[in-house]
Amino acid sequence: MSRMLVWLRSDLRLADNPLFHFSTPPESLLCVFVLDDAWLDPLPGLEASRIGSARLRFLWESLIALRGELLKRGSDLLVRIGSPVEAVAELAEAHDIDEVRVRADAGWEEWQASVQLAERLGSQVNLTCHQSGTLLDEASLPMAVEDIPPSFSAFRRKVERRWVIPDAVPAPVTLPSWPANAPRGFPPLGKICSSAAVWAPDERGGFAFSGGEAAGWARLDHYLWESGAVARYKQTRNGLVGTDFSTRFSPWLAHGCLSARQVLEEVRAWEARHGANESSYWVIFELLWRDYFHWAARQEGASLFGERELPAPSEGFRAWCDGRTGVPFVDAAMCELSATGWLSNRARQNAASYLVRDLGGDWRLGAAWFEHCLIDYDVASNWGNWRYVAGVGRDTRPRALDVHDQAERYDPDGAYAALWLVPSLCVHREVP
Missing domain, CATH: 1.10.579.10 (DNA Cyclobutane Dipyrimidine Photolyase, subunit A, domain 3)
Incomplete structure (x- = not known):
């Protein structure tokens, strides 16, 4: 029996999340999210932080929702603010963790953080990185990551010749217990960012996003099953005003409240009942675009961000x-x-x-x-x-x-x- 720590990043759901699926359940499970305090600092010359009030509020809503789901299953969630690598390493040491699990993210900084954490943990703690959130994983890619083609069209043609997407996995019914004496909970949003705590979207947008797995499923159900807007997506996707001209799934996908495979399976279920058409295919086409950018980012590493320092804003x-x-x-x-x-x-x-x-x-x-x-x-x-x-x-x-x-x-x-x-x-x- 082992003591495990799950380091959550942009994977804030229980269903179809390999971090919460165990061949042999550990003795205890410590789930932690660390808000990088560097995200709150102003970017040079921009007078703006890396994470603004809108995203920070959505993130906090997602964390609150995830904690509720974890509590239902006998676990909990700890949220810290600071250096993610330092916070996770300190928790692993303090609670005699045997294994740390984390998502294999596309970003160069996230990848470097995983490398740095492995160095900090040493050989005494096993760090495992799990692919999550994309349609394809490395095993189902028709080419190696280093061979991702320079154009999406070439990528799509190769993928669609061998279109095998692993099934989405249901959420666990129960989870291992919280470690004895481990801290719980997280600070209120107002103490981190007062503007995010009171932020609300302008009503002219016609849509209010709410973070969390349940909210993501509610949007998915509305778009596919209640409104049937998916049947018109190809014709409406270039719209500018209204609620259903676009899927608007992207915030839940970006925070991992929904996985791309979950969306794909629901679209396939809709097609089985109503018949596939150009619009339903185009939703899947957009999911594949998202996968392409993920794998391209994995291939490009730090070069994704350009090679020179940012100039002063004009x-x-x-x-x-x-x-x-x-x-x-x-x-x-x-x-x-x-x-x-x-x-x-x-x-x-x-x-x-x-x-x-x-x-x-x-x-x-x-x-x-x-x-x-x-x-x-x-x-x-x-x-x-x-x-x-x-x-x-x-x-x-x-x-x-x-x-x-x-x-x-x-x-x-x-x-x-x-x-x-x-x-x-x-x-x-x-x-x-």
Whole structure:
């Protein structure tokens, strides 16, 4: 019998989470999440932290929900603030842990943290990294990680020839007991960031995200089974206003409240009842895009973030952040982003293209600002998409969008721009 510590990161669920599935259950189980205090520090020149109020609030809601599910099964959750490596290593030493489990994340910093923890733990503690959250794992990839092709199309063609996705695994009914004398609980959000504690999305967004596994399933059920909006996704996915033009699954996927395999299985179940169509396939297509960015990030390592230091933000960049470029379509998108923590794919692509192509801004500053603002931030999708728009790294083909033409096509009556361009409500950089 062993004493185990599960170090949670972006995998805040019990179902389809290999960290909670045991061939032989340990004697005790200590579950911990560590909020990296470096996320709360302002980024150089940006006057904004790596994690903004919207994402921090969603994260805390997800942690509260996860703790509730753990308590139902005889376990608990400890949340610390500080250096993740130091906090986990100290807990492992204090409670005689035999094994530490952690997710094999795509991000370079997360990978380095796992390496550093292994060095800190030494040979006395076994550190195991588990693949979680993607459709494919390394065993089901049709190529080695180092051979991930430079284009998504080539990746998709190879994957779909051997389309074998492991089944999602149900949540455990019970879990091992909490270690004797181990601390429990976590600090209230208001003591960490007062603005996150009171943050609420602007009502014009028409949708309020709520963190946690149950909330993610509620959205999945609504989109597939209650509204049937999945049947129209291919036609509506470039929308800008409304609740169901997009799946909006991304915040729960990014925090691991839902896994991609769970979403895939529900879409397949919907297809079995209603018949597959182009729209239901396109949801799966988007999940595969997400997988591609994950594996590409694993391949690229630190180069995902560029090779030079970030330049000082220009006035043009600050105007872009604040939604005051003078281009209504772009300004509306940036106002929505700051006010809700979310943005449609069409608006994201146009805002990014305008910064890079029209303003000549550094794509890495744009990626850092999105990292601060987005509820659904995940390192691989965010930085991978920005590199894709900028035409750097893996795929260097130019992708400039004419934002005026895009506005005429996707917002012909100006309804989206009119909805968001209220100057007094166009928010701003805030520092948690």
